Amino acid sequence: MTKQENAAAELKSKVYDKVNSCIQCGYCLPACPTYKSMETESASPRGRINLVKMAAEGKIDITEDLKKPIDLCLGCRACEIACPVNVPYGSILEDAKEMIKKKEDESKKKPYMKDWLMNSFFTNSKMLQVSSNLLYLYQETGLQKISRKTKLPEKILGNIGKMEKTLPTMPSPKYRIKKGQMYKAKNPETKMTVALFLGCINDSLLYKVNYYTLELLRLAGCDVYIPKNQGCCGALHAHQGYMDTAKQLASDNLNAFEEHDVQYIVTNAGGCGAILKEYNHFLKDGTGSNSKSKVDEFTSKIKDISEVLYELDTLKFEKNINKVVTYQPSCHLKNVQKVDAIPEKLIKSISGITYVELPDKDSCCASGGVYNVINYDESMKILSGKFQGVNHIQPDLIVTSNPGCLLQMSHGVNEFSHDKQAKSIHLVELLAEACRIEI
Template sequence: MIEMTKREKAIQEAFKERMDETELLNCMRCGFCLPACPTYIETGFDETHSPRGRIALMKAVHDGLISPDDDVERSLNLCLGCRACEPVCPAGVQYGHLLEDARDIFNEYNRHSLPIKMVRKTIFEGLFPHQNRMANAIGLLSFYQRSGLQKATRKIGFIKLFPKHLRQMEKALPDVPSRKTMKNRPTNLSANTYQFKAKVAFFRGCLMDTMFMDTNDATLKLLQKAGCEIVIPEGQNCCGALHGHSGEMDKAKELAKRNIDAFENTDADYIIVNAGGCGAFLIDYDHLLKDDPEYAGRAKEFAAKMKDISQILYELDFHKQVPLSLKNQIVTYQDSCHLRNVMKTFLPPRALISAIQGANFREMEKADSCCGSAGIYNIIESEMSMKILDHKMEKVAETEAHTIVTANPGCLLQMKLGIEREGLSDRVRAIHIVDLLLEACD
């Protein structure tokens, strides 16, 4: 019999009660997931950092064969959650759901230090669920950039006090809008073409409608050009992905319910999202709320309407009906893991880019492998993240691309960081696909 502490026994019991044993047993240990897993490769083929290895650990904890100790938790936390293992799994194991449930259990029984408790409470309760607070926080960043404070901190060398990757990340940040600009957001927009094609509801996101507000505006303009009437529900909030991936499942469910409430009376044909990470979590609401008698059916209807912006533009033949052209350049595409692996969207962005006159599209080798961003992973697991990014930039270099396109804010910042790390900022750019398409329209 394995000896366990009181805490470990509580975690083991929670695994037994709450983990999906059928899903754990579905893993055949075949190994098809191994070549798709970034952490397995970067750790020198360590099985404990592979999908099947982590599932084996979960099952062993569930069965009481091993203690849910720090090594088990470390293995789970080092996972990027990219879910690249799912499309290649012949048994269709929903690894992402298992990972989130396991992390949620560990977090419930963790004894965080006071500083970490305060940081988690600030982020998960005080900031992301409240769009006005997000706008205020990004407004401070805008002041930092526009007031001359950014130039001053660089000039006096204060920024050098931070680790190298954080200094590079600071350089890669986009120019963000002012707080005043973020206040005046639209709620309804009509199609600006003679032919109406669809009524869509737009999920604006938290970071996307503040730090990346220009990309949201570009998305709305493209939808209008494509013949869409747009409604942007005011009651919507953060998708909950950051909470769900970080072991804050109850808060994620609360946010999901608010979004369902906000969107279900819009009478929209589709719900459109322009951030792969958000889209993957939104489309999983039916799983997240499957045990909630009030919301299970409503969550299923919500999820059925979800589409990425590239998917809806492709389906509406935007690239065939709107002239697209740019000055001659080599363009490559970095998949958003969640957009490809969860939302199953990979052809539409490539078709849209290839339709641009002057854009010489070159497929990047392993474009579907994670860039190392993974939400806040590049901050809390910077060493692993930078290893993955450096290998990604090697593949970018092979394409000789002038422009790297992606479809998720985290990926975009990570690719900008990669450009900065490689000293390529004077000749290579990273851009969100909707910004590229709008540029090609003008």
Template sequence: MPAHTNTTMPEQTSLIQLLDNFDREEILNCMQCGFCLPACPTYRQTGKESASPRGRIALMKAVADQQLDVDAEFEQNMYLCLGCRACETACPAGVPYGSLIETARDVVESNKKNKSDHSLIRDLVFEEIFPHPERVDLLSSMLWASQALGLQKLANVTGLINILPRPMREMQTAVDQIASPWQRMKRERVMAPTGVPQKLRVGLFKGCIMDVMFYESNQATARVLTKAGCEVVFVEDQACCGALHAHSGEKKGAKELAKRNIEAFENAGVDLIVNNAGGCGAALKEYHHWFHDDPEWHERALAFVAKSRDANELVAELPVLPFTEALAGVRITYQDSCHLAHGQGVRQQPRHLLQSIPGVDYVEMSGADTCCGSAGIYNITNFELSMEVLDVKMENVKRTKAHVVVTSNPGCLLQMKKGIQRAGLEEHMEALHIMDLLDRAL
């Protein structure tokens, strides 16, 4: 009798190995109770079960059990998710949905790469741009030049801007003036405490997009920290946090970026690592999960996570800020960053800080912790649904009659600026990062 021949194709074997990435125990922890449904913005907008956390987890289970293919429909359902993690707050079983959706996307992208079916543009973004701070800096200089030379304005006036896809065309109108290369070159690498004794030496995680589009917010954060008694260090050799990679199924790249940041801040000799972007902070505080199968890096990541703080957390712990400017008659409201509220559990600290500013009239917004639709690059990849979610949010914003809507994440800030435009409120309202407002009052 002829010997048995293994007829399993290499491609099939590779896929089976990929499916082992799914944590079946966590998938099975989902009781399919439906508590997540009203918390999920994509389910509320579409009414589709496959657009809910419960539905997506069911699809993940079917794929992990090889009952469904890792096909275009599965990919679409996984990427329709905003990743806001409101479902984690609502879930009575504590299912870590954020890590499950990251794994699902990692399986999707790894499967496409195995088939040589990946995008060259995607490779350019995730391998040639974001991992290289000097290239991100070069792009920011090019964007500044286009603004300074009036090219952006000219493109809008002449209609030349219409060569861009609609999402990019729409979102560029919400981008403020970029800091010049000379401003960035003049940045002090170490900023000493002002007016108070030094309490801590902190390393500021400046981010990639944050430091390009909201450079002044980073500077404001540093100034607020110095007035709270911190020596602030802009740590050299830090890189992108890896959140964009992790949320886009590029887990290998995310881990490489995490290693670079862990090493950079280990070498910096700082007491704490402080960031002012909810999305980045959630990633930084979850580095240890990314290295669960690597004992050496897991231990180093745990030490990194133990030092990581959101700026709101730290400033709220320190003595009361020495405000010098009363913002009398200014009505403000707060829009929670999803990854700050749901991912990090930081909710009361920013509200406490805002209410401590002399003269402000603080108004709590209905549904403040519901997603604004930004979700990293979701407003580019899923523009229409992103705007639907934003328009719902803006109805709640308008009811506050606030002069300033405050948030703690660059994506949310850009989205709220766009929302103010769409609602026709430019004459009555502005969107600010919380550290910009605190800096203004100091």
């Protein structure tokens, strides 16, 4: 067999039953953001599924014909909600990306820079922390003001450089949560003991979100344990075809969260929570120390911060927020974790808020992990459409529940909003302000 035939056979062994479950009905088309923006069948879920099937049958080349349509998928998984026969599109997408990555590794186009980012940068907490500290100094020393005034990032990086404006203001590194510690509840009656998943982006770039999450949990009545050896969830890796690395990260996190018995493992990032809930999908063989029961127990404990706070119902909001507020859902929080109305209910429970529903709120903002960096123009096309709804309601605050969404909507304010004073914030930032939790 040739290399292409071997690759096709391997792909077929992984996906053939799954792709054949698609009946090509087209119910997914209106739900797909890239189909709506590109208006071509190869940019739709059923079109991509058919291409994967053809690649598995050896009728088309995996890299030449399949790579581009697959890379242009956001992975929002809205198609799974619309599908009447429950086609596992997310699993098909990951299998296809894994095979495309293998073919790239065999070619002269091996993505060395991308490999370094995925296998050495995002997996190295010390390197991420150093980068975070450098960003803090960049802001504190005034270098950021100079670079923005001279538009240096845009001159060097083009359109991608514009995203420098979305970088959040970094608080002192003293607010970064220390791992390996138990933080006791501030509520006199402890309701439960939970563990907090810090992630890699939130732990380095948005550690104030983690800080607010911790303080809200403590105020709500939780003892909060921070496992020492936790690391990146592996979502970025799985979505880019680096499944071996994703599996290793999953295994490491399973072991890290065994350190202490807790009721829930709390996340504050829709994408992280989604992959954590699906560890049993790509660790399903239960090999090594990761027995099926161990993986299932871990995934059953994953809860978004909004779910835990809503369940406890113990927060006391002490400050009125007299602003017009809307909510942009995280695709992975809604479509994978199935957390839909709860964040909006929490927002509406704060006194003073005028809540206005975002038109077409369930459509993806086109952040997609690193999608908005790799496919900037297509991402901006989708985001500009999203901001037609934002401009219609003119909110003061756009609340999000995922770091990628937060940064993407901030970029949207800079690029497409009629009101440049509007702010994109995480849900826990809003709740913390209402509870008078400050940094």
